[in-house]
Amino acid sequence: MKIDILNPSISKVSAGLEGKVILLYGGNNVGKTLQSTRLERPYYIGLEDGLRAIAGIPFASVKDWKTLKDIIKQFTDPRTIEAVKERYQTIIFDGVYDSAIMCQEYICRKHGATHIGETAPRGENRPNLWTAYEVEYLSEIGKLLKSGFTVVFIGHAETDKDTGQINPRGDKRSMLLIRNKADITAYIESNGIDEDNNVINSTAWFVERVGEGGHFARSRFTHIVPKIEFTAENLEKAISDAIKKEEEVTGINSVSFEEQQKDYRAPEYNYEELMKEVGEVGNKLFELGKSEDIQHIAEKHLGQGGKVMECSKGQEQIIAVILDELKELLSSLE
Known part of the structure; x- marks a missing residue:
């Protein structure tokens, strides 16, 4: 189908969490994994051991890149994806930094290198390993991003040594890809315990606070609230309310994810x-x-x-x- 700029497609927002990409990052024990597993029909891809204290969740423990590739293939195979979607809606990807290290190790072994920054000996026909890693990571993770599942990436936080701002941990070839593709990047901040030593629910921030002591966060949804008490229900409500507000402002109703994607599919050439x-x-x-x-x-x-x-x-x-x-x-x- 040729694009006709005089009869353009009109952008619409998809309702619900289907097809949304969410990045949650923060310190340990702030509820990232627990609340993610409470979202609709979850499957947990554990590159860390974050599920040991949570029972009843379908999961896979992933220790190498090849295993991760196999799982992604099962979730995105066009021959079986509809059957898989009947079983699962939310894919929890925990954690981003570990996946990057696994991918780097895979590329190094593929090309006979000892580390990702290694330069090929003179005359050896070896590609730039950083570029090969970037292409491999984008290829595999990109399949998940386009799959139509709710994909929740879980990451750790690190403080920028120059600015003092808290950011998601990871190199630009992995974390920047996910940050750029995420519909929401939320910084999960601990609120400690109350006077009876009970854990207080963390805060999920959807807006950035710049500079020392601040954090990176953002949302594609213009009308989302700046922060919430972090629970699965509140996260889903915040997104739902933001979409409803967008409908009120624009007068354009939201659609299903499948309906939205019709205008984004690549042309097919036979x-x-x-x-x-x-x-x-x-x-x-x-x-x-x-x-x-x-x-x-x-x-x-x-x-x-x-x-x-x-x-x-x-x-x-x-x-x-x-x-x-x-x-x-x-x-x-x-």
Whole structure:
């Protein structure tokens, strides 16, 4: 489907937590794991040992990148994803820093290196390991981000030595990806205990406090409250209320995640259909004596001597571009 800028798609917000990406970070014992497991139909991917005191939650203990890849494949396989979604809605990914280390180790072993910053010996055909790690991490985690599940990433906090501000712990190739993709990044702050030594629920901050003693946090939802008493119910309510407020302000009703995603799906190019249409349009142009124009269009995109009918699978986008130009040429002659 070609995009028509005069008849544009209109952006809409999806209701509920389906398809939302949430990053929760903070210190230990602030309720990140406990409250996450109280969200709708959870599955816990444990790269840490944070589930040992919580019973009744479906989980996998992950100790290497290959195992994580296997789990992600099961959650995102288009052949089975609908059946999986009937069982699970929330994927809890605990923790981000550990996944980054596992991915780095995987890349090092794949390329025979001892550490991710190692430089290949002269003459050795080894890629930049940091780049290879970034590509691998983006490829796998990106599948989860597009899956339509509620994905909750759990991370630790660290204090920036220069600014004194608290940030999610992790390198820019892993944590920055998740921070940029998250609909909500919440800093979970401990409130300690009360006078009877009972733990007080933590505070989840959705807005940033800049500078020393402050923290990073943000939300894509303009009308979300700055902070909540951190419980699963309050988190879901804060998002729901923000979406309802957006509806009131814009007058545009929210839709399901599937409905929202229709305007974000990548175009699908069918090689056989494209080649068939190229042949049909090309034959019409040939009959009109435009063989030189056909070759000129092909060579513009395929190089000197390039022929569209020699294109192979994997070149569908190029074929589609050439087909558009052939159609425009034919239209100008009719």
